[in-house]
């Protein structure tokens with residue numbers, strides 16, 4: 001019988017064995033047995049500095065978060081196993097209220113992950129069920145940016161059931177405007193899905209994208225998982241600040257609580273209480289899934305307080321100082337050099353060159369995230385560095401030295 005082709009089968013068959021080789025050589029997949037800031041002990045007895053964790057501000061070891069998680073565990077145990085709609089501790093409301101302060105009074109709904117935000121919210125957005133985001137009688141069409149995160153790409157088939165879903169390439173300067181015009185000509189409302197801070201690439205110009213969409217009554221959905229906490233006086237993040245420090249009409253923000261924020265989970269930012277009511281009633285993972293586990297929920301509240309009281313803004317200064325210093329040490333040659341992104345990349349023309357660099361870094365006690373095709377172009381390799389406010393000068397020097405600078 002002929003096997004029907006599908007994108008999962010195609011991805012599996014096209015993926016090279018590079019990542020397997022990197023695991024086998026101990027260049028990724030590290031088992032960490034102890035940790036002090038960015039210094040880690042490895043199972044093989046070695047010590048290293050890590051550039052792997054996406055906790056860009058180092059908040060996950062802040063005493064306030066640890067105390068909050070410990071107290072919650074003592075009071076409630078680990079988990080209250082039901083949907084948030086059926087029963088919950090006070091932390092959930094506290095978290096959402098503090099997030100609302102961070103986002104200038106807009107409403108925030110907490111989910112267990114960013115992926116569940118996409119899954120819960122996007123079908124409602126496309127169906128015109130969220131009151132602040134009207135959709136034409138003909139329905140909506142989704143335009144997914146090619147490099148938008150895998151957690152969005154994987155639900156394109158779900159979105160296709162709501163409205164036509166196609167991809168566009170933002171490196172082509174005319175592609176988005178053309179796609180939006182084509183959708184509008186069919187009478188549908190265009191909904192554009194993009195990242196804010198790219199997890200591998202650069203900063204996405206969300207304000208220009210919104211300007212293209214606005215005349216057509218379209219909506220912009222930004223996954224700013226990597227941008228949350230690292231910009232803005234209250235840590236609202238890259239996309240919110242790039243859009244003028246307010247939630248513009250027609251924009252939905254999705255954020256992460258698991259990266260720079262210091263805790264765990266995801267959240268959506270929408271304008272009104274009426275949108276929140278729809279999310280609580282119909283967003284599938286909120287209705288039928290469990291809530292963020294209790295110690296992490298309490299830690300999220302503690303982290304949100306550090307945002308609202310200005311402590312995060314101090315940590316941001318250290319992050320950007322470290323990013324600038326790493327750029328200086330590496331001669332401004334890395335991917336994202338000079339940008340307010342915590343992600344840096346060393347690109348290599350061949351996989352062999354990338355493997356050689358990964359070995360040198362490991363030998364120098366520097367842990368990074370090696371990426372190969374299909375994350376980067378076929379035959380090439382990228383060493384991804386996650387810079388943190390906690391890195392010390394010697395850590396940055398060790399990493400730059402191992403890269404040959």
Ligand SMILES: Cc1ncc(COP(=O)(O)O)c(C=O)c1O
Nearest residue numbers: 113114115149151199223225266
């Ligand atoms: C841009 C982006 N969006 C979404 C996710 C998925 O996050 P979660 O694990 O909370 O679903 C990630 C994970 O790294 C990400 O980088």
